[in-house]
Amino acid sequence: TMSKPKAIPLVPIPTSCFDENHLPSVLHQPDPMTPEAERQARRRTCRFIEEAGGQRCLRLPRVAIATATVFFHRFYAKQAFQEHDRFEVAMACLLLAGKTEESPKKLDFVIRECWKLRRKAQQQQLQNKLVSGGDSPNVGGMSPTNIMSSPSSSSGGDLHMKSDEFARLKERVLLLERVILHTIGFELSIDHPFKFLIDCAQGLSKKRLLEYNPTK
């Protein structure tokens, strides 16, 4: 028998800040995005942050990845995708979240790992294109340069620390870190809903209403 779940007070989210018809990228001139394209850009970047922060790349703790994602969403509530490259913003969010969640990663490491991951994704995409006959739709209405501004050195799976591309990325990420801080109003302590869920789950499992199965 399930016991009645306790009511958790809901904090109203100000709708103005995520109204999809009034997002900076959607209102951007002369190159507006459709709300659907905006959503897609967010989805894809979130997946990128998730993977880049994960065990196979930066090995950030779960909460730091979540915080980076929140920084990213808040950033593009005020800024346009057309103005700031989403991958570079993602990198800067990961760098910043690493610091605010007390698990900092070296800037060089963040850039290298993100670059590798992005490159792999691009090659995958290219391959898919070749297989499917090359007529994939222009993703999210973004300018092609934004999606495929491919790193200059085309061979090899690593970014050389002394390359121009590396220096450029480093400069961009450092600048973006400050732009992000300014845009999110230095609001660095992020409360995540997971804490609620974990508490709930622990309560339920104590009452044996929920079973923890780590293999699934």
Place this chain on the structure above:
Amino acid sequence: MPKADRWSSDEEEIVLLSLLPKPISHLDEGTYGVVWKARDNATQEIVAIKQIKFDSDMTKEGFPISALREIGVLLSLSHESIVSVREMVVGSTPDKVFMVMDCFEMDLQAAMKKGPGASTPFAQSEVKYMMRQILSAMAHVTSIARKYEHPARNMTQMVVTLWYRAPELLFSESCYGPEIDTWSIGCIFGELLIKEAILKGTGELDQIQKIFKLLGTPTDDEYWEQLWSKQGSTFKWKNNDSDLARTFAVNSFSATGQSYLSPDGFDLLSRLLSLNPKKRITAEDALRHSYFSCGVTEQVPMFYV
């Protein structure tokens, strides 16, 4: 989030008036550069602004983590006894980032040395007032910190200014809790009584010796035995008995240059300065101590007005 708009201010909104006098302290100023007194043109209020210092860190790893820590904490705290960060201001060049804070004429150190009545000890009622403020601010911080607790957070780097550093930190205990802060408050309590820092070590080793000299060497203390055997330490510390009762006289009058200290006050002091962190009183319990409920009532210190 709607409050985000407030943050973006033009540089013209804040007018720098003068450099605030540097604190006369020996404390590490580490994280920050200069502090300015300034006027906020939007509200005509006088504020203090603290410039965040970017040294080579900025070009290597970006925004310094120490500054992020303080900004994050101060922005999320709200307590009458904790200085509030009103906003963050970004200047024309990237290295100009300021914290806008409430402006105070002096810090506690300056008040002790230069404020009105600086030549005489604080009245007991004034000490009590200040101790309650400090303890209630700390209790607030601790309750918040508990909410955000990360169980395995080891920060072995220097965490507290040497003179106020708890003994367990000096023995590089990496797993510590809010007890290190109540130790510091104990040091401040002592300092308020004699208007002089009570444990002025010249280095980490000297600091330990000064602590053991004042409070006695913890010879048959479970906690210290465990810590020392865990660290495989074979070093023998000179056996001392506690000097605390001789240093802080109970019920004596101010001719000695010390504030009046009731027996309750002495008890609280020794509980705050407990060598064993497990037995050290918490800020919350300290507020319930008879020192605050009995004896003279609190009084706003002279230098406040």
